[in-house]
Amino acid sequence: MKRKNIYGYIFAAPWIIGFFIFTAYPIFYSLYLSFNKVKITADSGIITQFVKFDNYKYAFFTDVSFLNALVTFFIQLILSVPIIVVFALIISLLLNSKIKFKGIFRTIFFLPVVITSGPVINELVSQGATKIPGMADLVDINSLTKSLPLIISQPLNYIFSNIISILWFSGIQILIFLSGLQKMDVNAYEAAKIDGATMWEIFWKITLPSIKPLIVVNIIYTVILLSNFELNPISSIIKANMFKLETGFGYAAALAWLYLIFILIILGVYALFALRGTSD
Known part of the structure; x- marks a missing residue:
């Protein structure tokens, strides 16, 4: 032994x-x-000067761009995560039904996971590929949202301007939902149909409660995926401050730790609500 x-x-x-x-x-x-002012020299290498919490104070009370980016990303995260999870659930339900060419459709929805990276997404965004074709000709979003409060108009503009790129992040979530749906007990569905339950009642009473743990997994995965994506605004600010003379690696490290705490809080809130939902 x-x-x-x-x-x-x-x-x-x-x-x-x-x-x-x-x-x-x-x-x-x-x-x-993160508690030091860092200088990188050719002769002495990395030189650190202990500055206590100065980097963190600078982030909260001086660097307005970081706080603005944090608020912007928070709004984007709150809007994007439900859209991605709900879209993934709908597509997985369709792919789990008896339709032809299911393998081809699975490949199509999973393909963005393989090909999309930071440079690819950046190029597609610059070419306008993340917008719905012809939407600008049919609906003038800016005119519709001009009369609305800023707290409502900004999220709506973000959704309509980035709906394609948001849905590109749903490939893994679709596979996770599919794996759970394919393990569902067929006898439960047949018994419900015999009792006269409609498809809508079957979804709410059988399917949705059974896949609630997968919803929690997909929410957590989506938050982490969007948080670590190369093109989110906070990552750009952290990278930019790494090579500035007035800030440097020490301040960038402080921003990274603040960002980590921010993401952990969001994950904790999502997990708390999700776990309460699964225990009901």
Whole structure:
């Protein structure tokens, strides 16, 4: 038994060593840098000067661009996550039904996951590929939202301007929902139909309660996906401050940790509501 344990530790050792060297150490080192003013020189390498919480104070009380980007991204996240999850659920329900060429449709919806990266998305956005073709000719969104309050008009403009790019992020979520739907008990559906239940009642009483854990998984995955995406505004600000003389790596590290705390709070709120929903 002890020999088997030793073998297990030996096989796990490369991952454990790699985790501490390439993940744990950089994380804690970035936390250390966030409390310092960092200079990178050719002769002495990295020079740090301990400044306590000055980087964090600068982010909250001086750097207006960071707070504006944080609020903008928060609004985008609140709007995008429900749209992505609901769209993924609808498409997975359609793909789980008895239709022809299901494999082709699955490939089509999963293809953006394979081909979309930061530079690709940036090029598509610059060419206007993320907007619905002909929408500007049919509906003038700016005229419709001009009379609305700013808190309502801005989200509506964001949704209509980025609806295609928002839906591009739904590939993995569709597969997760599909895996759950394909494991559903067929007998439960047949019994409900015999009792006279409609398709709408079957969805709300059987399907939706059964896939609630998958909804939680998809919400958490979507938040992390959008937060780590290369082109979100906060990532751009963090990268820009890394090479500024007046801020540097120390301030960029502080912004990264503030961003992490912000994402953890959002995940906690989503998880709290989702878990309460699954326990009802």
